[in-house]
Amino acid sequence: MLYKRSSQLFAEAEKVIPGGVNSPVRAFKSVGGTPIFVKSAKGAYLYDEDGNRLIDYINSWGPMILGHAYEPVVQAVIEKAKLGTSFGMPTELETQIAALAVAMVPNIDKIRFVNSGTEACMSAVRLARGFTKKDKIIKFAGCYHGHSDSFLIQAGSGAITFGSPNSPGVTAGTAKDTLLAKYNDLENVATLIEANKNEIAAIIVEPVAGNMGCIPPNKGFLEGLRQLCTDNDILLIFDEVMTGFRLAAGGVQELLNITADIVCFGKVIGGGLPVGAFAAREEIMNYLAPLGPVYQAGTLSGNPLAMAAGLAMLQALDTDRAIFQRLEEKTAYLASGIDKVLKANNVTFTINSIGSMISVHFDVTPVIDFQTAANGDNETFKKFFHGLLQEGIYIAPSAYETWFITDALTYEDLDFTIRAIDKVSKTF
């Protein structure tokens, strides 16, 4: 497949946009080559500017769980747009999506909508600090919570891909309030808490990590975090920006039956429009302005187009809960197919997957945290990525990303993908 026009468009973009992209991982830096420019997308497929059709395993990094241009979402946005695109005043739609989200997700009474996952996590931490009157937070190496200052300490996703998990521009003062722990290592967390007695406001965690590849929590890890938080008056923040409305209607809280104190959302909740949200029980949420002292705001928060898209998406997921089962079956089918062909071709690999999230790591050791994720062979990944691209399959241009399975993918698409992986892995 040729990607000629995409290369030309990228050259034009580089002149006026830093690195030619508005979010770093799109730039193909870690795999080489130039990014693909999309013209349109429908269902499981992307159509690029060169006229290629690609099977999409990224799906806008998660939101398009039902496939691209999902009809009820598109219709909802079109209808709302005709009525005005932003008011900066309350609309009934905001209450409708809030009520549905609160009904679908366990342990939350109220939810506030923002414009991105970054904003959701940033606001959740401020709320936790205000509520507990403590300053420090614990985050895990390799977990990504958006690009706000407190989180750019050993962050995952694009931040690792570019080898700058600690970004310049984050002040030492901010960095000192973020304590870093190892994912899946409870003892490490307990030690940090002990060393910072009565200073920790919150532990923020991706309850299933998805930004260092897909790393499910070890048995007992989340239960242990819950207990440590309860024992030490620390709020447990589940960053479910990736997993929310994806691994179950109620996210990981429902899937693994763990109670978080604050939950962050993004991606699926916006149906492909810029939406984030954070939610908690009433006592905590009432601490937010205008009811409480913790300030948080947004000119475009609760935007009618975004809320219409999100509501249509959540309604679809709420009415057909079998979706989650279907997604899990497709993912398991893909995982077992990939496992078979990579074994047959003597490739060194580990596959991690849960629900509709899956990642392939070119390393044999179990991938359970940032360190083990970083051990993967990036040269093999590059060949894998570009080989699949030539076959018309788009996976994330970084070894640290999870693939997302959508309801629009057919078993023919999965079989095609497995055959392509067989072909490509013969060239390693």
Ligand SMILES: *Cc1c(COP(=O)(O)O)cnc(C)c1O
């Ligand atoms: C994507 C992501 C974010 C950031 O969301 P943005 O909308 O990109 O700001 C935060 N946390 C997790 C777990 C994510 O996957």
